[in-house]
Amino acid sequence: xxYPFKKIEKxxxxxxxxxxxKIWHAKDFKGKKIYILDMFPYPSGxxxxxxxxxxxxxxxxxSRYYRMKGYNVLHPMGWDAFGLPAENxxxxxxxNPMTFVPKNIKRYKMQMNMIGLSYDWQxxxxxxxxxxxxxxxxxxxxxxxxxxxxxxxxxINFCPSCKTGLANEEVIGGRCERCxxxxxxxxxxxxxxxxxxxxxxxxxxxEELNWPExxxxxxRNWIGKSEGYEIDFKIVxxxxxxxxxxxxxxxxxxxxxxxxxxxxxxxxxxxxxxxYFNVENxxxxxxxxxxxxxxxxxxxxxxxxxSYAIHPLTGEKVPIWISDYVLFTYGxxxxxxxxxxxxxxxxxxxxxxxKIIPVIGPEKGKEPENLPYEEYGYLINSFDYxxxxxxxxxxxxxxxxxxxxxxxxxxxxxxxxxxxxxxRYWGEPIPLVRCPKCGIVPLSEKDLxxxxxxxxxxxxxxxxxxxxxxxxxxxxxKCPKCKGPAERETHTMPQWAGSCWYYLRYIDxxxxxxxxxxKKLKYWLPVDIYVGGVEHAVxxxxxARFWHxxxxxxxxxxxxxPFMKLVNQGLILGPDHEKMSKSRGNVIIPDxxxxxxxxxxxxxxxxxxxxxxxxxPWDTQGILGIHRFLNKIWIISKKIKKDKIKKEKxxxxxxxxxxxxxxxxxxIENFKFNTAISSMMEFVNxxxxxxxxxxxxxxFVKLLFPFAPHLAQEIWSMFGNKKLLDYEKxxxxxxxxxxxxxxxxxxxxxxxxxxxxxIEETALDFDKIKNLVLNRERIKKFIKDKKIxxxxxxxxxxxxxxxxx
RNA sequence: GCCGAGGUGGCGGAAUUGGAAGACGCGCAGGAUUCAGAGUCCUGUGGUUUAAAGCCGUGUGGGUUCGAAUCCCACCCUCGGCACCA
Numbered sequence: 083x084x085y086p087f088k089k090i091e092k093x094x095x096x097x098x099x100x101x102x103x104k105i106w107h108a109k110d111f112k113g114k115k116i117y118i119l120d121m122f123p124y125p126s127g128x129x130x131x132x133x134x135x136x137x138x139x140x141x142x143x144x145s146r147y148y149r150m151k152g153y154n155v156l157h158p159m160g161w162d163a164f165g166l167p168a169e170n171x172x173x174x175x176x177x178n179p180m181t182f183v184p185k186n187i188k189r190y191k192m193q194m195n196m197i198g199l200s201y202d203w204q205x206x207x208x209x210x211x212x213x214x215x216x217x218x219x220x221x222x223x224x225x226x227x228x229x230x231x232x233x234x235x236x237x238i239n240f241c242p243s244c245k246t247g248l249a250n251e252e253v254i255g256g257r258c259e260r261c262x263x264x265x266x267x268x269x270x271x272x273x274x275x276x277x278x279x280x281x282x283x284x285x286x287x288x289e290e291l292n293w294p295e296x297x298x299x300x301x302r303n304w305i306g307k308s309e310g311y312e313i314d315f316k317i318v319x320x321x322x323x324x325x326x327x328x329x330x331x332x333x334x335x336x337x338x339x340x341x342x343x344x345x346x347x348x349x350x351x352x353x354x355x356x357x358y359f360n361v362e363n364x365x366x367x368x369x370x371x372x373x374x375x376x377x378x379x380x381x382x383x384x385x386x387x388x389s390y391a392i393h394p395l396t397g398e399k400v401p402i403w404i405s406d407y408v409l410f411t412y413g414x415x416x417x418x419x420x421x422x423x424x425x426x427x428x429x430x431x432x433x434x435x436x437k438i439i440p441v442i443g444p445e446k447g448k449e450p451e452n453l454p455y456e457e458y459g460y461l462i463n464s465f466d467y468x469x470x471x472x473x474x475x476x477x478x479x480x481x482x483x484x485x486x487x488x489x490x491x492x493x494x495x496x497x498x499x500x501x502x503x504x505x506r507y508w509g510e511p512i513p514l515v516r517c518p519k520c521g522i523v524p525l526s527e528k529d530l531x532x533x534x535x536x537x538x539x540x541x542x543x544x545x546x547x548x549x550x551x552x553x554x555x556x557x558x559x560k561c562p563k564c565k566g567p568a569e570r571e572t573h574t575m576p577q578w579a580g581s582c583w584y585y586l587r588y589i590d591x592x593x594x595x596x597x598x599x600x601k602k603l604k605y606w607l608p609v610d611i612y613v614g615g616v617e618h619a620v621x622x623x624x625x626a627r628f629w630h631x632x633x634x635x636x637x638x639x640x641x642x643x644p645f646m647k648l649v650n651q652g653l654i655l656g657p658d659h660e661k662m663s664k665s666r667g668n669v670i671i672p673d674x675x676x677x678x679x680x681x682x683x684x685x686x687x688x689x690x691x692x693x694x695x696x697x698x699p700w701d702t703q704g705i706l707g708i709h710r711f712l713n714k715i716w717i718i719s720k721k722i723k724k725d726k727i728k729k730e731k732x733x734x735x736x737x738x739x740x741x742x743x744x745x746x747x748x749x750i751e752n753f754k755f756n757t758a759i760s761s762m763m764e765f766v767n768x769x770x771x772x773x774x775x776x777x778x779x780x781x782f783v784k785l786l787f788p789f790a791p792h793l794a795q796e797i798w799s800m801f802g803n804k805k806l807l808d809y810e811k812x813x814x815x816x817x818x819x820x821x822x823x824x825x826x827x828x829x830x831x832x833x834x835x836x837x838x839x840x841i842e843e844t845a846l847d848f849d850k851i852k853n854l855v856l857n858r859e860r861i862k863k864f865i866k867d868k869k870i871x872x873x874x875x876x877x878x879x880x881x882x883x884x885x886x887x
Numbered sequence: 888g889c890c891g892a893g894g895u896g897g898c899g900g901a902a903u904u905g906g907a908a909g910a911c912g913c914g915c916a917g918g919a920u921u922c923a924g925a926g927u928c929c930u931g932u933g934g935u936u937u938a939a940a941g942c943c944g945u946g947u948g949g950g951u952u953c954g955a956a957u958c959c960c961a962c963c964c965u966c967g968g969c970a971c972c973a
Contacts, residue, residue, distance in 0.1 A: 255969090255970090295891070295892085296890090296891050296892065296967075296968075299890065299891060299968085300890095300891085300968060300969080302890095303889095303890070303968080303969060304969085306969095306972060308972070308973080310973085326973080327973065328973060329973070330973080341973095382971095406971090407971050408971085408973080409971075409972065409973090411972090412972045412973080413972075413973060414973095416973095417973050418973080419973095420973090424973070425888080425971095426971055426973080427973085494972075494973090495972090496972050616967085616968095619968085620968095690899090690900095690911085690912070691899065691900085692899060692900055693900085696893095696900095697966075697967090698899065698900090699898090699899075701898075701899060701912090701913065703898090703912095703913050703914070704898085704899065704912065704913050704914095705913095706912090706913075707911085707912040707913055708912080710912095710927095711912085713927095756899095756900075756901090756911085757900095757901070757910090757911085759911080759912090760900090760901075760910065760911040760912080761910090761911080762911095763910095763911055763912075764910075764911065767911090826907090828906075828907050830906085830907090830953085830954075832953075832954085833906095833952095833953060833954040833955095834954090835907050838907075871953085872953070873953090874906095874953050874954080876906060876953090876954085879906060879907090880906045880907080880954085882906085882953050882954065883953090884953045884954090
């Protein structure tokens with residue numbers, strides 16, 4: 083029979099709901115703070131899944147722990163309700179998101195209470211609340227004001243299923259991040275935000291963050307900074323010059339051709355008569371396919387222009403080609419071909435029988451086989467620069483070319499500006515007006531929020547226009563400047579807009595005058611611990627850092643970075659070790675588990691499964707182990723109540739409980755919840771045949787509380803404690819009980835364990851121990867007539883007798 | 888191809904400042920309780936044809952060391968990310 087978890091959980095959830103404003107409400111400016119943040123969910127309609135439970139339980143354990151440690155804990159929750167997930171779901175269910183989303187939120191909140199999460203609900207926020215998105219729009223206007231927002235007709239990624247343009251970050255392997263459809267390229271007039279202006283700082287400031295290395299690396303790669311040189315090549319018979327970008331100036335003597343991207347404006351201008359037709363043809367063909375689709379093609383293609391450039395150092399003529407393996411959107415849209423040391427250039431040269439000159443080789447006098455050939459080798463076939471190492475050569479050649487005005491240092495990034503327009507209904511309206519007289523005019527602050535109108539038909543049109551375009555009542559407006567007739571911008575903001583600053587609003591959620599009070603921001607920022615999925619590594623986490631830096635530059639937030647420590651919870655797979663999905667039928671629903679075993683079992687099992695950050699499969703049997711453990715605790719509690727031993731007299735138990743306090747505290751702080759639970763189990767196994775005092779057991783119950791709050795609270799009150807456990811102090815361990823009086827010494831012979839011996843700590847003397855050990859029968863038997871070479875005595879733990887062979 | 892993380896029983900995983908490999912849990916086997924089952928409790932559980940002892944064992948092969956899952960070198964495999972970024 084299970085312990086009455088249903089009754090217990092219901093009972094305490096009621097008490098907590100009633101007292102929420104007291105127990106979990108973070109008061110401003112009160113002592114030492116800690117800000118523990120979850121990535122807030124999209125209330126999509128499927129409800130909380132076990133992945134949410136994993137992350138949210140982790141932060142709940144931390145919050146409960148730090149509250150008991152005496153910290154002022156800010157642990158809020160809210161709803162990222164704008165955007166595609168909610169909208170797509172609403173379309174599928176044929177319900178307006180405006181009426182549908184609040185219902186979902188209610189359900190999510192109910193589920194969160196069902197698993198006993200200790201959020202400060204007084205700080206709840208919702209990105210679709212006009213009082214919230216008023217400030218999202220306000221911040222957008224600040225960016226507009228500072229010249230970070232611009233409109234551009236550009237080829238963008240378009241999702242044919244979601245019927246909207248997407249940012250580069252939202253395209254994962256050529257597919258829509260949300261629905262998995264292959265994206266297409268469309269030319270649309272879109273608002274862009276100049277995130278590239280922050281590229282360097284976004285890169286540099288990563289250093290000071292306590293984030294998982296892989297996430298930092300993903301951001302570094304995404305920003306993709308390359309330092310090199312721009313070099314001008316003169317063209318024979320023309321006044322034009324071709325500028326290329328390279329990071330490998332040391333290979334310049336290996337240049338045997340130049341390649342232009344098909345979009346390059348010089349292509350047709352320098353094509354010779356005999357080649358013109360071919361060139362025109364090639365370009366036309368190439369441009370039909372957007373860059374993204376060209377990449378996947380295996381075969382190298384290209385066409386010769388008939389023109390030649392002059393090598394700036396050798397004066398030799400090198401042919402100028404056109405090929406779509408050169409991207410117009412990166413660097414200068416033109417490259418120097420070094421087939422000796424670049425695999426793509428090599429493939430190209432092979433295909434079109436172009437010259438290949440190796441210019442990097444082994445160090446002079448060294449055998450070629452024992453050195454790394456690529457990267458930084460030594461120059462060969464490079465005239466005055468021969469035998470220099472690559473690094474030095476880049477410097478020297480750079481200096482020389484700069485002196486002659488042919489080259490200059492340049493830095494390029496992979497990062498592109500943030501495409502900010504969405505052709506969808508369910509987002510923050512962009513607060514701009516198009517006036518035939520004044521052009522683009524921003525709304526004034528007092529006109530915010532610009533509310534999203536209620537509509538009947540909100541489905542995406544697919545024409546590149548937003549559904550808002552059809553609501554002429556809303557679209558037609560007056561120009562804020564000249565008061566003449568004008569039209570509103572009808573595209574909406576991307577889903578990421580609201581999540582860029584929500585952690586700031588929690589700090590002062592009801593402020594009507596500012597997005598948050600400065601003093602409060604100063605007190606609570608930065609976020610100390612941020613927990614969420616790794617899928618946001620170059621989406622939300624990059625945008626939010628940028629947004630935060632922008633606010634920092636305006637003096638509106640006190641820190642350069644928003645999130646100091648980041649932890650990614652690992653994915654939970656289905657029992658079949660596959661990713662959970664409806665189509666596979668391997669989805670575990672938290673509600674079912676709660677019904678069957680209770681919330682405490684669910685919480686604790688998810689923490690016990692394995693390391694918090696690892697991918698791990700759900701084990702339908704494994705959860706029984708945790709449920710049995712909680713049952714055992716319940717039964718032992720009843721026994722202890724009957725026994726009525728007040729003070730702890732058993733020294734062994736004192737040692738164990740003190741060790742446990744130390745272990746659990748350290749493990750919680752390090753997100754090692756699985757080993758914390760293991761050691762609690764070991765403790766319970768240890769005391770199960772002993773009589774434990776109430777004093778000791780109450781300490782244990784406090785340790786259990788962050789993990790299984792309902793059961794712990796019930797046991798706590800069962801022993802007549804009136805105050806809620808939330809207000810109790812976390813137990814402290816006493817060093818004197820932990821110190822071992824006896825030392826178990828392992829005896830090894832030639833590194834293999836042969837025996838062990840227990841020694842008083844005070845009797846640790848090498849000679850004495852040596853005698854003791856060598857006289858033991860068992861040891862004598864092993865040594866027999868072997869000669870002892872030496873004896874190693876290590877760390878009061880091991881004695882190793884080494885024999886001569 | 889490049890970057891990052893990782894390979895430990897039948898399974899999830901412990902131990903990583905070099906010092907008893909396999910904690911804890913699941914599963915499995917045997918026993919107790921029971922008319923029976925469920926549940927609970929006890930015992931065992933890396934391999935080595937049976938007990939003790941021994942021997943072998945942390946992806947593979949080498950190395951350093953009194954001693955290696957842990958450090959070094961080479962290789963194999965798995966997972967995650969990026970991918971014509973010059």
